[in-house]
Amino acid sequence: MSATYRVAVRALCDFTAREGDLDHRFTPAPSAREGIEGHTLVASRRGADYIAELPLSGTFEGLAVKGRADGFDPTANRLEEVKTHRGSLERMADNQRALHWAQVKVYGALLCAERSLEGITLTLVYLDIATGKETLLSQEASADELQAFFTDQCQRFLAWAKQEADHRQRRDNALQAIRFPHAAFRPGQRELAEDVYKATSTGRCLLAQAPTGIGKTVATLFPMLSAMPRQQLDRIAFLTMKTPGRRLALDALATLRGSDEGDIQPLRVLELVARDKACEYPDRACHGESCPLAAGFYDRLPAARQAAVAQGWLDREALREVALAHRVCPYYLGQELARWADVIVGDVNHWFDSHALLHGLAQANDWRVGLLIDEAHNLVERARGMYSAELDQQRLSRLRRAAPKALSRPLNRLARQWQVVIKEAAFEDTSQQAQPSYRLLTTLPDKLVAAAQQAGASITDHLGEHPEDASLELQELLFEALAFCRLAERFGEHSLCDITRQGRGRAVLGLRNLIPADFLAPRFQAAHSSVLFSATLTPAHYYRDLLGLPENTVWREVASPFAARQLEVRIRHDISTRYHHRDASIAPIVDTLADQYQDRPGHYLAFFSSFAYLEAALARFREAHPDVPVFSQTRGMREAERDAFLKRFEPGGKGIGFAVLGGAFAEGIDLPGDRLIGAFIATLGLPPFNDFNETLKTRLTARFGQGDDYTYRIPGMIKVVQAAGRVIRSPDDQGVVVLMDDRFAQAKVRALLPSWWSLGNPNP
Incomplete structure (x- = not known):
């Protein structure tokens, strides 16, 4: 083929040597650290001439194969592949052993060719981490035998490699000519798209604050796809915080791919779904003796994989359809296809978690990856959760x-x-x-x-x-x-x-x-370019510091397409929602809600800092105004109950929904037009004053000098702005936001509110 296709030895053998059942029965495996220590231990037991981590490479008809052999003893002419394990080797699956032999044979072929050896001893070294005992399995092999094996593996992979190289060429050619899918850009869209393109082209990180309603999803995907061939990106990962974000990304990608027959971009799109959501037999164990989709998985995988890449569009439903047609597990087919998709849509944990699939694949295959991170204001808390753990005494x-x-x-x-x-x-x-x-x-x-x-x-x-x-x-x-x-x-x-x-x-x-930056910084460094976007990314230094973003990160604010006249913002600075003032605040809050509703009946959301506060206000409101329809978020709401809550906001309807700030209805929901005409926010959203947050404040002060802001004020105002952002969703919307607390009038707090808001009138 005209262009060389690169493949690692491990990836080559994974593709050609696996067979039989998928088997995910619990088998204790060494950790990555234990694996490294095990390899070091084996090398330390060898002679002075022993070469550890020997780089080897070779080609076959344009296919470039490379990797690192675990060890070579030139004195004994022995090549070793070291595998750490726990427990009895007798329980190791046959396909695992076949994979190990395939790897050492490929390395043997590369070594014989490089050093002109006539033959070599191949040894699998199984090191029991618990005991330090080595089990050696050896076989003699001639250079001719190994070359024949290498040729066979390469030939089996070559058709796929040529297909992939051809797909890459067609993909890049098409993306060089990709056009924006709409007749015109919305206000702010072009500016955002240009910033994303520049960041991708220069390999930088971009923080983009852009208001809701301008079409951020397509405005970030389009420019990164345009830059993909020029920057030789292997993959784009669109990472979301919640499931609705995946659907928005997939809808935008469907538009960008095109829908007219003969006019579809040769772009492979994959949606990664959590295992518990993708499993067809949740009551079965994940191995061939229990699950019919695990039995013979690797035997049927090649046909399923080929059918999947031929289809190209692999959202959750399409992937499931392909998987079931070939009687393989949809979840593990998706894990396999992450190696071959161009754009992967999934949760942020797929790149940032300690065992992230996409980050691991990128490192193993030396990918150039572009990251698009939606609703990025949530990444601080999500990452804190990823790098926290608990021990339960009761368990x-x-x-x-x-x-x-x-x-x-x-x-x-x-x-x-x-x-x-x-x-x-x-x-x-x-x-x-x-x-x-x-x-x-x-x-x-x-x-x-x-x-x-x-x-x-x-x-x-x-x-x-x-x-x-x-x-x-x-x-x-x-x-x-x-x-x-x-x-x-x-x-x-x-x-x-x-x-x-x-x-x-x-x-x-x-x-x-407390500070996810120390864990996330290497993940951002591993990406060619990262774009973090949200309607609330102010102030920029908060995210730079806590996420560990590169020093050359660019921050941009896209001007809002909304006019101040569309949103009436009022501050009730005669109300205090501080904990010790809450009983006294209930009456004026209820009066404010009722006055606004009577002045302009319609649908509103009222946000409170806790369920206790919400319930107290709701009880008082129902007692004082029984004629006004009200409905409420409740503790531990299930998905069906959340859907029912949102369905109350029908066009032309009326009523006030009571909700908790920072909860399911404070962000990520879209209620355009008269489905929502106003919001009341009876809190600054400040985290509670307790030992944990005071310690967090002390640590953040010591590290960044911004303890109070980083612990309390900024996280609280992010929640406020997100909740208020539910009101104006399109250029034609009109609405009102009432901020009920005297602290909203403080300069430091007002500085964190959107610049397009008009705050001239502090009282209703």
């Missing part, structure tokens, strides 16, 4: 009663350390207490962490020998302990440790991330 207590006897000692040791930590935390007796007690720990409880590490290792080793004992409770404790210990290894000023106790034997030890 341990339940498990100790039912765990195998072989695990009694490590679990009892962990239980004793729990008691030590609780005693040192000096909790009062909470056995009869309804409210939990909370303590911040000044240091990491190293002995408890060590006990958790030992318990995790013991459980892992035990399940390696006795997989039949892998109960759900035991696995959950294991995963909890492993996650906690991994984060404990990186514990520092970016995190804190706390303990919450509610009754005897009911405590939770938490590692809470």
